[in-house]
Amino acid sequence: MTGKTDRELGMGASITRRDFIQDLTVGALVAGAGLGSSSALSADPASASPTTGSAAYPPEKNGLRGSHPGAFEAAHKLAREGGRFPAPVALDEAYDLVVVGGGISGLAAARYYRDRFGADSKILILENHDDFGGHARRNEFHHDGEMRLAIGGTHNLEWWDFSDTVNEYMSYLGVDPQAMRAKMDWDYGRDDEGQTSTWFDSETYGTSRLVHDCDLNKGGGLPPETVDQFPLSTEAREELKRFYALRINVVAEMTDREASAYLSSMSYPEFLARHGGLGEEARQLFNKLQHGGWGVEISALSASEALDLVLPGAHLIGREPKTKPRSYAAALWPDGNSSFARLQVADLIPAAAPGATAQNIALTRVDYAQLDVPESSVRLRLNSTVIRAKEASGGVTVSYINDDKVYSVKARHTVMACYHVIIPHLCPELPEAQREAMKYQVKRPLLLTNVLIRDASALDKLDIDAVACPGRLHARLFTLRGIKTGGYETDGSEGGPVPLVFWGSVSPPEGITDVKEQHRASRALMLAMTFEDYEREVRAVLDGLLGPAGFDVTEDILAITVNRWPHGYAYDYLDLFDDDFAPGEAPHEIARKPFGNITMANADAGADAYTHVAIDQAYRAVQELPSA
Template identity: 35%
Template sequence: MAEEPRCPASRDRELGMDANISRRDFFDGVAVTAVAGAAVTALAGCAPGGDRPWAASPAVPAAVPDGADYPPDLTGLRGNTQQALSIPHAIRDNRLGSVTDTALVDDTGEHYDLVVVGAGISGLAAAHFYRRRNPGAKVLILDNHDEFGGHARRNEFRPEGRDQVLIGYGGTQAIDTPSAYSKEAMGLLRELGIDIEKFEKYFDQKFYDKFKLAQEGDSVFFRYEDFGRDHLAVRAKGMSTEEWLADAPLSDEGRADIITLLDEPEDWLPGLSDDEKKTRLAEITYTDYIRDIAGLGEEAVDFCRSLTSDEWAVPAADWSALDAWGDGYPGFDGLGLDDSRPHRLNSYSVSRFWGRDDPYIYHFPDGNASIVRLLVHRLIPASVPGADELDMDSVVLAEFDYTELDKPENDVRLRLASPCTNLRHDGAPGSAERVFVTYHSTDGKLHRVTGDHVVMAAWHVMGQYLMTELPSTQRLAMKDASKQPLVYANVQVRNWRPWVELGMRHVRFSSGDWAVAQLDYPVSMGGYKHPQDPDEPIIIQMIGVPSPEGMAPAQAAISARHRILHIPFEGYERSIREALNRALGDGGFDAKRDIEAITVNRWGHGYAREYARPFDRFWPDGPTPADTARRKLGRIVIANSDAAPNAYTDTAIDQAHRAVTELFES
């Protein structure tokens, strides 16, 4: 039996908060170093049964890192850092001053055929599509982060004793369900040298069986805070649900409820037709279904709370019961529903993946950051010195030179840490011949360039502030695109023996700061070798989904974002160490001894919000806010996954293609 957790502050030394790993943090653009153990003596809710949110702590200023830093190599707090968000937040809060006053804005004299705002997959794909139609075009790409790729983020680690870098992904995981990709999206992948079929060899599909690691979904950590005792339940091959839950901290009634939900669901909507049942499910959440329709107790509700979290970035209480059925979550088999096709009220993503069974193997070691890197190299060949061409293999270990991204001689220039502050036509949008693009530079000043065309591929919630020429209805529609927050943490550990001892590769937490923790996917390609020996260092990936229960996802996202953007690295680190110690302790894991490095990718603006019942009453008949938000204005078109809205790589590519097509067809 796992010991009941004590207040984290009383365990800082035991957890290894004094260990020698990188703790560089950022606060409002200034690098700081968190002082481990010197600040908060306790997290909130240390009493038994209380919650344990991440803690804030004081910090001591340190030197700002110089331009020689290689972004994928940086540990500590990454993603939507305070540094990246400081100017966007100043614009939002009207603290930046006038961005059109010529006394405040330096006109650089630069003119481009195209300016792209946002260096994520959609913005980079838009630049590519534009140059494919206009090969000699001069393009400038602006982004507020110190790294390109948006959520497709690469994290690198260099363990002592390993002769090769460890590569992880800090955001977009994979080419999900490629059979659903449009001809434009798949065509771009092929153009970049990506052969989907090669992943069938690169992803070691026998890896988990070789080490007898349980399937994803078969390991659940029952948290003390929910069930009164910490307990890790690992379902070995051939084990029944009753055997799996035999030692779990459940009452006899709670155990019976969960077994019923998983193995023996009844027809809890008797007397209704197939369509009536589905319509009823669309009007309630998954939690409502378990509690109110199935009549199961709170232990079953607590068991399912995080089932939807890592896939949809919301807890079960904020996800449609109809989509839970469509996505294969437990509890619906007894309803006898026709599953030959999706129901009209299913969300877009659930509908488009219907009946497709692509394996989840289309994964680069850095997730879809390799797609981004291929795009950047195609746009700026000098970004990888000495490499005339890159493909899906050679890009994995390619060394990018960030000093080459914004050279005057480039046809395409990529300007990082340069958030756009204003987009305005030189005259009436319908007749203007150019667009003024103002941005904030690393020199602390506002600068302006001009462009024949602009692709606004940044978050739509920023578009409402950048594009003041837009009609109020369109700006309001952009405001609706409140992304779902996520936290992706990569933890370098000295070995993965505890996972083998416990017989699992993935664990779901019943609640708390982290939804899941898992071993990095077994992908070897392009000279990169995934760890094969349990005594080798490896990356553990953890996903946190901070959106609270009990409110519509859009409002929950705002609440969660406000919370996580004020948490320093120390708060995340302590939470990671405690969670892994509690879940893996019976396998011999010791956070103080075993954790060697941590990178936390904090995405306050994460997944594009999926339209879904019961919260979005306009779905699917429309019109939707995205329909209004993506309308072309003069020489400015709108891209990004928000324009769909749909949080997938192919969506970002499709929206880029649509936006560029609008420019050339106008």
């Protein structure tokens, strides 16, 4: 992936070694626990006391995060190997509700349950990771007494799509997206002309070249002088220049319905080739444009879907291309929607974050020791992987693994706020049609690698803020400066450390055409990569991109946190791979049907990867619980 040795890339730097050692320690503990075999899991009644926390503050951890070691092994054993576990120790704990999953949907379900069944309802939330929020993961960097926040997963509040239910919840928690927007001077580096650049790396393109004012997403195209800077063959550059200069309408003789059907039946790369005259070398520039935003290669998108995203090509169907970059006016906290999840926890368990409000939440330090205490009506138990949920005696028995031991608790109701594909393994009694519908929804891998650099001087010298990297693992990187929400005021102008977000997914191997198989293959690659693999990649990119401006890759990288989400974005339906389902017959609608005292939440139940969808589905799931 790079022409330099590990030593030249600074792979021995002390800060990153410390992070890697921490990750190895977690991995060694997991390996030592022997989660690959049931014999290593204790069911000793004498030790029937689940652990409730860790001495470490999860947001401060570096190294491999997201689906970190210890969070997924038991689920993989269950789903991939059909593994068996010891009989659980039944805890002397009684609940009205057990929520499986401590993400935004699960936390919202707890609130809606209390609204419907009473504020004194006893609720247990089980979360397999060592932190809550699901993909709304908070990353904190601390250096020389200063804190810098970064986004570890779910980003935005798409306020324009909020339902009345979501608007009410936001108001209840004191969240005002419009006020947040007023405190933001940031929009993925696309607000100002010239901010978004494209970097061609030497390993992929033969030479390292940074091209300014070059947004490959820009529907209006690029001028010839910009294209001439691309380190591509003369033929590919000429194809691109002809493509951007074309003004035709290939659907002029079609009715609107015919045109829609035609564009929906053709992949975007095929559209670019057939009507734009772009060969494979030119088209590869666009392959990863939706890695972060949609979690797919452009080969998975129809021409219609790509054009709706304002990707280049409107000038081929008689539309005037937009000349400005696409703005995305979402509201955002400096740690993404992790701040929202923290507000949810502060509402459910006030002792964990006393005094927390939407105006100070980004600076609030959560007391993790308060998340799971007997005196609280709502308890949030981390590091707890559910392996079974079964209706029994008018309620539900839920079994889970915590600290290498198997426990069970009983509840009147259960909300499954975890992703759909795992639920058939947890609830094998579900009807076959429902189990098959759940398996249909293969989630899309998501990757956010955050790197704290010593300062922004090299970025400023190069006059860059957001950069597309079409030849690298992460499709895009950008700085987090200009977000002054939740009480966090640092914008980078005062100097000091700056977080860089590397955003995207992992490309599947070539030759896989089915989109679900692409997701599975990308997931396997993501999980197979070690922290060193991710570290080596970001060091190589920063050396090639910022090195010419004086960035010392051996000294100027202060910390690296890898947020890998193999089960990332919820599966929504694509023109090329999914039927036009009749109302009520789509897989997500079949999958989310209630089953006795068990209901289904999370964004999968809405087939859309948005925070507001997860909240809406939590509300629906609670309303579907039987009252008797």
